[in-house]
Amino acid sequence: xxxxxxxxxxxxxxxxxxxxxxxxxxxxxxxxxxxxxxxxxxxxxxxxxxxxxxxxxxxxxxxxxxxxxxxxxxxxxxxxxxxxxxxxxxxxxxxxxxxxxxxxxxxxxxxxxxxxxxxxxxxxxxxxxxxxxxxxxxxxxxxxxxxxxxxxxxxxxxxxxxxxxxxxxxxxxxxxxxxxxxxxxxxxxxxxxxxxxxxxxxxxxxxxxxxxxxxxxxxxxxxxxxxxxxxxxxxxxxxxxxxxxxxxxxxxxxxxxxxxxxxxxxxxxxxxxxxxxxxxxxxxxxxxxxxxxxxxxxxxxxxxxxxxxxxxxxxxxxxxxxxxxxxxxxxxxxxxxxxxxxxxxxxxxxxxxxxxxxxxxxxxxxxxxxxxxxxxxxxxxxxxxxxxxxxxxxxxxxxxxxxxxxxxxxxxxxxxxxxxxxxxxxxxxxxxxxxxxxxxxxxxxxxxxxxxxxxxxxxxxxxxxxxxxxxxxxxxxxxxxxxxxxxxxxxxxxxxxxxxxx
Numbered sequence: 001x002x003x004x005x006x007x008x009x010x011x012x013x014x015x016x017x018x019x020x021x022x023x024x025x026x027x028x029x030x031x032x033x034x035x036x037x038x039x040x041x042x043x044x045x046x047x048x049x050x051x052x053x054x055x056x057x058x059x060x061x062x063x064x065x066x067x068x069x070x071x072x073x074x075x076x077x078x079x080x081x082x083x084x085x086x087x088x089x090x091x092x093x094x095x096x097x098x099x100x101x102x103x104x105x106x107x108x109x110x111x112x113x114x115x116x117x118x119x120x121x122x123x124x125x126x127x128x129x130x131x132x133x134x135x136x137x138x139x140x141x142x143x144x145x146x147x148x149x150x151x152x153x154x155x156x157x158x159x160x161x162x163x164x165x166x167x168x169x170x171x172x173x174x175x176x177x178x179x180x181x182x183x184x185x186x187x188x189x190x191x192x193x194x195x196x197x198x199x200x201x202x203x204x205x206x207x208x209x210x211x212x213x214x215x216x217x218x219x220x221x222x223x224x225x226x227x228x229x230x231x232x233x234x235x236x237x238x239x240x241x242x243x244x245x246x247x248x249x250x251x252x253x254x255x256x257x258x259x260x261x262x263x264x265x266x267x268x269x270x271x272x273x274x275x276x277x278x279x280x281x282x283x284x285x286x287x288x289x290x291x292x293x294x295x296x297x298x299x300x301x302x303x304x305x306x307x308x309x310x311x312x313x314x315x316x317x318x319x320x321x322x323x324x325x326x327x328x329x330x331x332x333x334x335x336x337x338x339x340x341x342x343x344x345x346x347x348x349x350x351x352x353x354x355x356x357x358x359x360x361x362x363x364x365x366x367x368x369x370x371x372x373x374x375x376x377x378x379x380x381x382x383x384x385x386x387x388x389x390x391x392x393x394x395x396x397x398x399x400x401x402x403x404x405x406x407x408x409x410x411x412x413x414x415x416x417x418x419x420x421x422x423x424x425x426x427x428x429x430x431x432x433x434x435x436x437x438x439x440x441x442x443x444x445x446x447x448x449x450x451x452x453x454x455x456x457x458x459x460x461x462x463x464x465x466x467x468x469x470x471x472x473x474x475x476x477x478x479x480x481x482x483x484x485x486x487x488x489x490x491x492x493x494x495x496x497x498x499x500x501x502x
Contacts, residue, residue, distance in 0.1 A: 006048065006058060006123060009065040011130035013044040015137070016073045020305055022137035032302040039303075044069065059119035064112050066126060071105050075311045080487050093423065094314040095377060101311060173346035174445075174469070176269060177403060177413040178231075179337070180350075181392055181439065182223065182281075183357035183385075184417035186216055189437025193425040196386050201393040205415070205441050208400055215455040216440035217481045217496075218419045221432075222489045225482075226418040227352075228256035230458035231263035233474060238492060248482070250490040265462045269348040272470075277340055279333055280352035319375045323359035327368065330355050334395045341406040356389040358422070364390035382424050404443070412469060413443035414461060432483050432495060445469050455479055 017036045044065055051061030078101070082092035091097060190196040202212050219235065220226040229236055236256065238248035250256075266276055307317050330353060337351045355362070360377075363369050364387045372378045396415065403411060417438035425434040442452055442461075448468025456464070456479065463474040482492035 005127065006062045008123065008126040008130040009044045009048055009062050009069065010041055011127075011134055012066050012069045013040040015130075015133055016040075016306055016309055018134060018137040018141070020302070022140040036303050036306055040306075055113075057119060059123045060112065060115075063119055063122055063126065064109070066130075067108055067112065068105070071101070071108065072311075073306075073309045075101055076309050076313055094311075098311050172409065173272065173274070174409050175340075175345045175347040175349065175407060175411045176274070176465070177337075177340075177347075177349045177351065177411055178265075179396075179399075179413070179415045180227065180280075180352040180418050181356065181396070181415065182352065182354045182418055183421055184389065184392070184439045185420035185434060186214075186417070186437040186439050187212075188214060189420055189434050190386075190389075193430050193434040193437075194382055194386065194421070196389075198389075198393075201397070202441075204393075204397055205400070208404060208443070210413075210415075210441045210443045211449055211452045213440040213442075213452065213454050213456045216438055217436040217455075217457060217479075218417065218438045219457050219459045219479075219481055220492070221419050221435050221483050222486070223418045224256040224260070225250065225484075225489065226458065228254075228259035228263075230416075230418075230461055231265045231350075232259055233264060233459065233462050234477070235459060235480065241491065246494040248492045248494070250492065252490075266348065266350070268466070272346075274346050274348040275343070277343070277347050277349040279336055279340075280350050281354055314377070315375050319359045319377065323361045323374060326354055326359060327361040330362070334399060338399050338402045341403055345409070352418075353392070355392045356385055356421075358385070360384035360388050362391040363387045364394075366391050366394070385421055385424060400443075410445070411443070412445070412448075412465060414465075415439065415441045416458060416461070418458075436481050436483060436495070451476075457481065 014037045017033050017040065021033050047065045047068065048058070048061055051064050052058045055061050055064070079092060079094070079097045082097060091100065185194070187198045187202050190198050205212055218226050219229050225236060236254055236259075237251040239251065241247045241249050260280075270276055304317050304321065307313060333351065333353050337349070337353075340347060340349050358381075360369060360374055360381075368374060369384065369387070373384060377384070400413070400415075403413060417440070420435045420437045422435060423431050425431045438458075440456065440458070440461075442449070442465075444452070444465060445468065448465055451464045451468050460476050460479065463476055466472040467474055479496065480494060481496045483495045484490065484492050
């Protein structure tokens with residue numbers, strides 16, 4: 001390697017591409033990395049030319065370009081480690097962290113400008129470092145073998161005795177609607193932590209015959225874990241950790257995405273002659289993590305995943321690109337959900353609507369909020385969340401009216417949050433309680449209704465429905481709630497006692 005070869009800015013520029021590709025080779029073709037590599041290489045070249053003219057030292061310019069690229073692509077990684085608060089200020093939130101990260105860049109630039117180093121020697125060292133950095137993803141890519149194909153998802157076993165207990169004829173079975181409103185907080189959580197009274201919507205549901213569980217909490221804090229549990233009527237296998245008796249780790253061999261796609265609830269109902277109607281947010285792509293599931297569903301553009309590593313993730317990727325797609329699909333999903341009443345039954349309708357979950361693309365009337373709110377999020381995120389919740393309420397009222405009035409056989413309807421709102425309570429303890437509080441409403445026959453109670457959690461939802469309406473004997477599990485953070489969502493902390501004390 002030549003001493004003065006300015007190699008490291010270009011290697012550091014394309015490293016994120018190789019890293020992401022090495023992590024997702026099963027789902028991506030080699031062609032998707034060509035354009036991002038070319039764009040980032042051109043960006044590095046332009047910055048290098050501009051820096052050389054400013055500093056009148058190409059090695060100093062190369063060092064500056066590498067510093068900038070590291071700063072740019074490490075934004076999301078560093079932000080994910082900011083889990084603490086200072087004087088109640090949630091520094092990990094984008095609106096605050098972008099200011100901190102910009103200050104870091106300004107300080108770094110000033111230090112480079114004033115530095116009196118032999119940058120030619122720095123170039124040599126950084127070239128070696130950049131080459132070593134590239135070896136890990138390159139090794140993964142070169143040694144990767146995909147000869148065995150995608151392993152078949154294990155099918156959940158059904159107990160024949162449960163199916164045999166069914167005595168009702170198929171032509172008189174009620175359609176089952178399982179409607180998930182993503183991040184919909186329960187009434188008590190909204191009132192205590194966000195100062196919002198949602199009693200009008202709760203009273204609407206009750207007036208239609210719904211049982212609304214006032215003290216309900218999610219079993220898990222993240223969508224994939226929550227739904228894998230509720231749709232399989234059981235807690236996920238987990239092992240104790242060194243964090244104490246109340247801290248568990250979800251078994252790494254468990255794929256919650258597979259559990260959702262091939263759930264015990266779905267297989268059970270289909271064995272009884274139900275037609276499955278999937279209006280969920282899931283697709284056949286491999287599932288990565290809670291913070292990536294919206295991206296996995298909405299788009300397969302590899303370039304967007306690169307942008308997610310930078311400070312452009314929240315305003316450009318989530319709020320603008322995904323936000324506009326979410327708006328279109330949410331409107332269509334509500335319409336599709338209402339039109340299912342025209343399909344021949346019995347149906348198992350699994351509808352998962354990404355609302356009132358961020359991004360905020362609806363005001364309370366259903367219009368698009370102005371760009372300074374929807375994209376830049378200048379203003380109160382709490383107010384934006386509540387406005388979107390009010391829109392969800394209006395759409396759900398129309399949906400409930402249609403389902404109940406047009407169903408030939410009285411249906412079974414569950415309207416449930418998979419978890420509550422995220423980071424809007426103002427304190428870590430409040431955020432945990434807000435996150436676990438959920439809306440949980442049931443329109444079920446009298447026998448199933450008699451089994452419901454105010455503290456019921458989603459893990460018991462279909463146990464109650466099946467035992468009360470289909471003559472099974474699954475019985476109830478103890479209601480538990482496990483909190484976890486986005487950064488380590490499989491590491492669970494049992495907080496059910498604390499939730500009862502709030």
